[in-house]
Amino acid sequence: MSDIFKNDWKNYLESEFQKDYYINLRKFLINEYNSKTVYPN
Numbered sequence: 803m804s805d806i807f808k809n810d811w812k813n814y815l816e817s818e819f820q821k822d823y824y825i826n827l828r829k830f831l832i833n834e835y836n837s838k839t840v841y842p843n
Contacts, residue, residue, distance in 0.1 A: 818824050834840050 831840075
């Protein structure tokens with residue numbers, strides 16, 4: 803997940819990528835992108 807950001811934010815966000823709310827959000831977004839047209843694409 804941390805490869806998404808290639809800048810200085812990575813150090814600040816790394817711990818957030820391990821939290822339940824973020825993992826659930828990613829799962830939701832993956833499902834949405836796989837089943838619908840999501841904008842911006």
